[in-house]
Amino acid sequence: MSLFKARDWWSAVLGEGEEFDQGCLCVGDVDNSGTGHDKVVVGSYMGMLRIFSPHANKSSEGGIADAQLLEVQLQNAIIQMEVGKFVSCSELLHLAVLHPRKLSVYSVSGTAGNVEHGDQYQLKLVYEHNLKRTACNMTYGTFGGVTGHHSLCIQSMDGMLMFFEQDSYSFGRFLPGFLLPGPLVYNSRTDSFLTVSSARQLESYKYETLSVATEAESRQDPDLPLKTGGKRLTPDWTFVLGEQALDLSVPSFSHSSASVFVLGERNLYCLRDNGQIRFMKKLEYNPSCFLPYTSVTDGTTNLLVGIHTNMLQVYQDVTLKWAAQLPFVPVAVRISNFQELKGVVVSLSSDGHLLCSYMGTDPSFFTTPKVDAREADYEQVDAEMKKLQKFIREVTRTQGGNILPKTDAEEDLIVTAAVSSSMDSPSVNTQSHTFSTI
Numbered sequence: 001m002s003l004f005k006a007r008d009w010w011s012a013v014l015g016e017g018e019e020f021d022q023g024c025l026c027v028g029d030v031d032n033s034g035t036g037h038d039k040v041v042v043g044s045y046m047g048m049l050r051i052f053s054p055h056a057n058k059s060s061e062g063g064i065a066d067a068q069l070l071e072v073q074l075q076n077a078i079i080q081m082e083v084g085k086f087v088s089c090s091e092l093l094h095l096a097v098l099h100p101r102k103l104s105v106y107s108v109s110g111t112a113g114n115v116e117h118g119d120q121y122q123l124k125l126v127y128e129h130n131l132k133r134t135a136c137n138m139t140y141g142t143f144g145g146v147t148g149h150h151s152l153c154i155q156s157m158d159g160m161l162m163f164f165e166q167d168s169y170s171f172g173r174f175l176p177g178f179l180l181p182g183p184l185v186y187n188s189r190t191d192s193f194l195t196v197s198s199a200r201q202l203e204s205y206k207y208e209t210l211s212v213a214t215e216a217e218s219r220q221d222p223d224l225p226l227k228t229g230g231k232r233l234t235p236d237w238t239f240v241l242g243e244q245a246l247d248l249s250v251p252s253f254s255h256s257s258a259s260v261f262v263l264g265e266r267n268l269y270c271l272r273d274n275g276q277i278r279f280m281k282k283l284e285y286n287p288s289c290f291l292p293y294t295s296v297t298d299g300t301t302n303l304l305v306g307i308h309t310n311m312l313q314v315y316q317d318v319t320l321k322w323a324a325q326l327p328f329v330p331v332a333v334r335i336s337n338f339q340e341l342k343g344v345v346v347s348l349s350s351d352g353h354l355l356c357s358y359m360g361t362d363p364s365f366f367t368t369p370k371v372d373a374r375e376a377d378y379e380q381v382d383a384e385m386k387k388l389q390k391f392i393r394e395v396t397r398t399q400g401g402n403i404l405p406k407t408d409a410e411e412d413l414i415v416t417a418a419v420s421s422s423m424d425s426p427s428v429n430t431q432s433h434t435f436s437t438i
Contacts, residue, residue: 006312006324006357009344010054012064014352018044022247022289023080023098023137025332025348030083031069031108031121032092038336039069040346041095042354043078049097051108051121054356056340069110070121076102084140084150087126088166094126096152098138103154103164104128127167133160139193141186143207153193155184161193161210173210175203176233185248187260190273192236194260196245202262203235204275237275243267246287251301253294259301263290268305270317281318285309291333304345306330312347314359328353 014020020042027038030051040052051070076099086094086105095106105128110121133156143151143163152164159178163170179198186193192206213233243264250260259278262269268281268290286308295302295316303315308329314322328349336344336356344356 004322004324004361006326006345006347006355007360008355008357009056009341010067010356012052012067012354014042014050014354015044015046015048016352018046018048018352020044020331020348020350020352021079022332024078025334025346026081026083027334027336027346028083028093030093030095031110033110035339036337037339040334040336040354040356041081041083042348043074043081043097044352045077045079047074047077048072049074049078049123052354054338054344069119070108070123072123074099074104076100079135080137082138082140082152085148086140086150086152086166088149091148095123096138096140098135098154100134101131102128103131103135103138103152105167129164129167129169131156131162133158133162136181137184139184139186141188143186143191144211145191153184153186155181155195157181163210171211171215173213173215173233175205176235183245183248185250187250187273188252189250189258194248194250196241196248196262200241200243202239202241202245202248202260202269202271202275204237205233206236209233209236239269239271239275239277241267241269247290249290249292251292251294259292261290261292261301261303263287263305268303268315268318270301279318281315283307285311289330289333291335293335304333304335306333306347312345322359324357324359326355326357328355 024043026041029036030039030041040054042050042052049070049072050068052067053069054067074097078097079100080098082096083093084096085091086096092107095108097104097106105126107124107126108121109124110119112119131154136155136157138152138154140150140152143153149166151170154162154164156162159175159181160172161175162172175195175197177197177199182196184193184195190206191208192204193210194202194204197203210233241262241264243266245262245264247263248261258272260271260273262271265286266283268283270278270280272278287305288308289306291304292301293304297316300317305313305315306326306329307313310326310329312324312326312330312333313320326347330347331350332348334346336346338344341358344358347355347357
C-alpha cells in the first residue's frame with residue numbers, strides 16, 4: 001500500500017445507478033446551527049437530495065446512518081446547489097437548488113427529538129421560480145455591491161443570463177456570440193461575471209454593463225441590430241485560452257485578492273482582475289476538477305486538482321507539494337470544517353462515492369525483531385557435540401570406515417570396444433608409381 005494515499009476519515013456510497021457532476025456537491029452550515037461546522041449537501045441527476053454531518057466512525061454502515069440528516073426525493077434533476085443568504089430580511093443561510101426548468105430556495109431546520117433517534121430535520125420550500133429557458137449553471141453574490149443578502153444569476157443553454165433578487169426576477173441578458181454554455185462565476189471585487197465562450201476565451205462582464213444593456217426579452221437573436229433603447233453588450237476584457245475551460249474560481253481570501261483561476265483541459269491559469277496573466281501551469285494529465293484554497297504563505301495560493309488517474313494533487317501556485325491516491329475519479333472537491341476535524345477534503349465521484357479525507361501518511365508499524373542475545377550454554381553445547389560424535393562413530397563402524405554415500409553401479413560409465421568380423425578384401429590395385437630424380 002502506498003504511503004501517499006488520501007486518509008479515509010468518513011465515506012459513503014450514495015444510491016445505486018445515480019449520476020453526479022460538478023455542481024452536485026456543496027458544503028456549509030445550511031441548518032444555521034451557529035457552531036460554524038459545515039454540513040455536506042449532495043444532489044443527484046435523479047433528484048435525490050441528501051444532507052450529511054460526517055463524523056469519525058469506524059463502522060461504515062453505522063457511520064452513514066448516524067451522519068445522514070436528511071434525504072428527500074425531488075421531482076426534477078438537480079443541476080447545481082449553493083448555500084447563501086437568498087431570502088430578503090433574513091440573515092440565515094438557505095439552500096438554492098437549480099433544476100433544468102426551476103430554481104427553488106429551501107430552508108433546512110432541525111428540531112430536537114424526544115426519542116432516542118435524535119434530532120429531526122426538515123426541508124421547507126421558501127420560494128421558487130419557473131424558468132422559461134433550460135438552465136445550465138448558476139452563480140451567486142452581492143450583485144451591484146448590495147450587502148446583507150445574495151442574488152442569483154442563472155445561465156441558460158441558449159446563452160441568456162437571468163438575474164434573480166430573492167423572490168423577484170430582475171432582468172435577463174444574452175451573451176454576444178454565444179454557441180455553447182461555459183462555466184460561470186461572480187467576482188465580487190470587481191462586481192463582474194466571468195465565463196468562457198465558445199471562442200475559447202475568458203470574458204468579463206460588469207454587472208453595471210449588463211444592467212444597462214438591451215433587454216433580452218426584446219432581442220431573441222443577440223446578433224440582430226438593436227431595436228429598442230440600451231447598449232450592445234460587450235465584454236470589459238477578454239483573455240484567449242485556446243482551450244475549453246472545465247471550471248472557474250475566484251478565491252475570496254485576502255492574500256490572493258487579485259486572482260482568478262481557470263482550469264483548462266491541459267493548463268491551469270491564474271489571472272488578475274483586469275485580465276492580465278499572473279502565471280500558467282501546463283498539466284501533464286487530464287484534470288477533472290479543482291479548488292483554490294488559502295495558503296499559510298503570504299502571496300501564494302494552494303490548489304487541489306483532481307485528475308482522471310484517481311489522484312488528488314496539491315499545488316502551491318505552480319509547485320507540486322503533495323499527491324494523494326483516491327479510490328475514484330473526483331468530479332467535485334470541497335474543503336470543510338467539522339466538529340472533530342478541520343480542513344477535511346470532501347470529494348465526490350460521478351457514481352456517488354462520497355469521501356471525507358485528509359492528507360498524510362501511514363506510519364510503518366513493522367519493527368525489527370530483537371536479536372537473541374542469550375549467553376551460550378556450554379554444557380548443552382558439549383552434550384550436543386558428544387551426541388553427534390557418537391552418531392559419526394556408529395556410522396563409520398557399520399559402513400567400514402566409508403561414510404560417504406555410495407553410488408549405484410548402473411550409474412557408472414562403461415566403455416565397450418567392438419571390432420567388426422568382416423574386413424575388406426585384399427587390394428587389387430597393381431598400378432605402380434615411378435619416381436625419377438632429375
